[in-house]
Amino acid sequence: MQPTSGRVRVRRRTGRYGSTGMHPSGNHATPPAPAPVSVHFVNNVLAAAASYIEVEPDTARDVLASLGAFLSHRLRDRPTVPLAQELDHVGTYLRLEQARFPGRLEAELPPAGGLPAAECAPGAVQAPLADALGRWLGERTGRVHVAIRARLDGSTVDAQFDGPDDPGSTAERIRIALAARSAGAAA
């Protein structure tokens, strides 16, 4: 889906989380910092799961299983993960947001087969994406559409937001710099 207005505002996120800390020489100076997990997000997902227990028990179970997967990805002691895993994690995160805000979020993720062989810190994409998505959901009442694309060199991930129910809105693209190293470059 294309932005509805043709106008796109671009914001650059410079790896507040998840930069691999690559020194100009090419050596890693510091290990990447994993992005913290939002307690607010976890608590609200649990509240959403609780709301489904009596009316849609299967949905409640799915929400809890997804939350388990989300936390496993973030809490395991690994400095970096393959970008494909991080984007899979983003997919889990977006399903949880869809459970919190039924009918309000549409998402497109790149096909797993076409992703560059890059690595990033756990949460390097999800955390800045969550900041922007929280803003978009909070400032609007209609649907929010987000399309996620990864650059072929694995250096950045773009997330483009627009509001299908608000044709006058300006689409926004956030560019998440991973400073990721591709498998070839790291050798």
Added chain:
Amino acid sequence: MSAGLAILAVDDEPRALADIKHLLDTSPSVDRVATATSAKEALVYLSGGRYDALFLDVHMPEIEGMALARLLRRFADPPAVVFVTGHPDAAVEAFEIQALDFLVKPVGRERLEAALDRVEAHSRPPVPVGADGPIAPSPGGGGGPDVVAVDNPKGGGKRLVRLETISIAQANGDYARIVCDDGRFLLRTPLSQLEKDWAPSGFARVHRAYLVNLTHAVELRAQLNGTAMLIMRDGTEVPVARRNVAALRRRLHA
């Protein structure tokens, strides 16, 4: 556990709102639950009716829950505020603005009931019908007013109504709708104030929304759920909250 609380739950997250509404709806302490998905919508509800408490999310778009809670403190008779949030770190700020309680999502049943107990204790003390003895209306005496000035719907101005002719005052936001021998009128005074002013004249608060002149009551009819219905001499039925039934029964020797 006493009954009769009216709660307004406010949260921009629809599922979290559904969860807290379900818990409140199934609590024996709660009579009525309204929901709003924004602070603005909450203010609309508050302008149209009285609520004992707001169960309020902290983080909401446009007007944050904290800002709404601060705004409510300017009300003459503000509802209690209980924050329900995924932000545990907001507790200090919540208590600084005198929130009654602070619940972290997801909320457990036991914790919710404890919060409702606090709301109940914070709300008006039990109605002043607890004094034993016969009704002692005091027209012209006992410190209460004899007459009250109401808005005259015909031609504007004020109309004087004798208290002894008033049978019921019903809460209507910050106003009270009174029923008297001459008809129905709107009075620009909250029911809680009338309750204090008119107590010496034989009026008693029998329900969150009703103040009645007990000299106009002819029958107290028990209901199966522990509440009661007070029948007035013109046949009007006024609900009596469960927590007020025993005291009212004593007062009426019923």
